[in-house]
Amino acid sequence: MALGERGGWDKSESRYCGVETDFNDDMPHLLSFNLSSGGFDFVVASLGDLGKHSHNLMDPNYRPSLMEKDIGGGSHVLPFAGSDLVLSPSQWSSHVVGKISSWIDLDSEDEILRTDSETTLKQEISWASHLSLQACLLPSPKGASCANYARCVNQILQSLNNMQLWLRIPLVKNDDDTTDFIPSGDSWELWNSFRLLCEHHSQLSVALDVLSSLPSANSLGRWLGEPVRAAIIHTDSFLTNARGYPCLSRRHQKLITGFLNHSIQVVISGKLNHGVPSVSLDSALDHTGTNVESSQRHSLRPYLDYIAYLYQRMDPLPEQERFELSYRDFLQSPLQGHNPLFHIISDEFCTIEFSNYYLSFQPLMDNLEAQTYETFEKDSVKYIQYQRAIGNALVDRVPDEEASSLTTVLMVVGAGRGPLVRASLQAAEETGRKLKIYAVEKNPNAVVTLHSLVRLEGWEKTVTIVSCDMRCWDAPEKADILVSELLGSFGDNELSPECLDGAQRFLKQDGISIPSSYTSFIQPVTASKLHNDVIPCLCAQVSPLEAISFSSKCALALQVKSHKDVVHFETAYVVKVHSVARLAPCEPVFTFTHPNFSTKKSNQRYKKLRFEIPSDTGSAMVHGFAGYFDAMLYKDVHLGIEPSTATPNMFSCCASSSVCFVESYFDTGLQIPAWFAIFFPLRTPVCIRPGSPLEVHFWRCCGSTKVWYEWCVASPNPSPVHNSNGRSYWVGL
């Protein structure tokens, strides 16, 4: 039962808890005992450390080299005593993670051990694939040198089915205590070497062994951007509460709730260390035969109960976050051209990823659809901020004594279906100022709705609708206030500067632009999921069994080529970043100020940035940059998504439920939420170390028909300049 459903809870996201089991040669009993009696959702069961009488898995004393001697060599008979029939396909696939023999050492000096290890690894993975297991747990490398192990895993990955390989890595970072196993004292380095050798393969992920002592918070934070699938918590990492039951330290609690918040499954490992009543597997089996009594308690049940308690104690997600769940880490590509693709990938236990369409989204060249306007209009916080800014500007512009005689000319440029017109009228009413409004909009479809709104509200005397591109409108008079909202996630990336340059012709010399300025920001991030998902993905949480019903579609999906090509790595994506590690504070990139009547102005920009990671983080991988904006609307009224100053509760997307949204998404196409971050990927991720800053360069380039960004890393290792001449990603003028 999912953690959130225990005790009558119904959390919208499913989290599961597994148990690492000892050897048992009776798989049906092992499963029944741990699932029915123990209450666990899955077992992490040895594929190799099983006894002589194994029904279904392998003999632990088996070594390929001994076997060959016994039977005269040359035989390729696998050492299985049983069959795959002992469990149903859905039981194998939903409830068993295979544990590869822990004795294997593919980098041993001993050649026989090395070759036996390779043979065993390949046989066990092959058996696990045959059983359609969703994942296999690979033992930790035995030493820092793991090239041969990684080579074999990489070979396996080349032709693996959907199965994930979880490399077991102890969660250790101790600068003063280096070992042969981890010479740097930092187990992240071990993981990093291994995944680099395997070329960041998307089916290679991490299972972290959580021990009793934990590294610093910064160092732990790195893992949230890595593909961590499981956290294996050892029973000796638990403390004992006053009633003798297991509990975790505050730091461990924070870590585990952080993992649960990032869809990382928990696995309990070890023996009962606390004096609570229990029953052993053997006694349960003795009493009940094949049917284990659910009333009897599994020895590790108190640990599971504690994890379920931690999960249920987590604050429920705010409504807005719940709406945005299905957008988490879902890359939305603003590529040119329609290229519908459908692609489903089965992730391990509870995530199915629906990859959807490449949709053209050219904010200036194309016209937005009704649904997109509706999305904008749900963001009440945005309009409240605009109303405040407009109100303040009106009061500054018109003194109280002239309020009833002076009419302010206000132009909403890019009026859409009219919400900023409404905000302006409300600001005028609130401040007692008189207004004359021009609503300028280039989308003829939105203009239809504008006309109907004006009629419906009886605004005919105050509001004039102009169906025109603001860059070429010949205005009958000049404006006191120019109101616009042409901002993208990176501020200027929807060409607000170019549009407002055109519109300021009809702003008085002392006129006010709302917004008055905006700035983009970036920060380096570890984001292995985003880096792997170069085509748009939409994640939906489903149960293990639902996951299985998708398996045929998954097979189909695998035929769809992953678009890890230059074009896709030179594109910036709108994304609700979630499973990322933010490695350093944001730095400002480009600022635009309006109006700008200078004759020498240019919208080209160039910025060199330096980022330092905190010294206790350890080394980290930079997969790209998360980008944000902050806009000054008027004086101190601002609007933005830069994390340290973000406007609270800005509504990014709308849907009455995530499931509902998935459907509407497929039916009607992409709604790009206005205020998610933007992600600039790096073609090749860059490893950074404390004390060695990351030097990054960003350019905003302007041509006669398009605007684009170029970016690169100059240090510690130069990357290519991405998106040269806007060859992959640009916004049309």
Ligand SMILES: C[S@@+](CC[C@H](N)C(=O)[O-])C[C@H]1O[C@@H](n2cnc3c(N)ncnc32)[C@H](O)[C@@H]1O
């Ligand atoms: C981000 S939407 C905002 C719409 C509306 N103000 C709102 O808050 O819902 C930007 C609007 O500006 C319009 N727009 C963009 N560039 C324009 C231009 N050069 N001239 C006129 N309208 C433009 C678009 O068609 C779109 O309706």
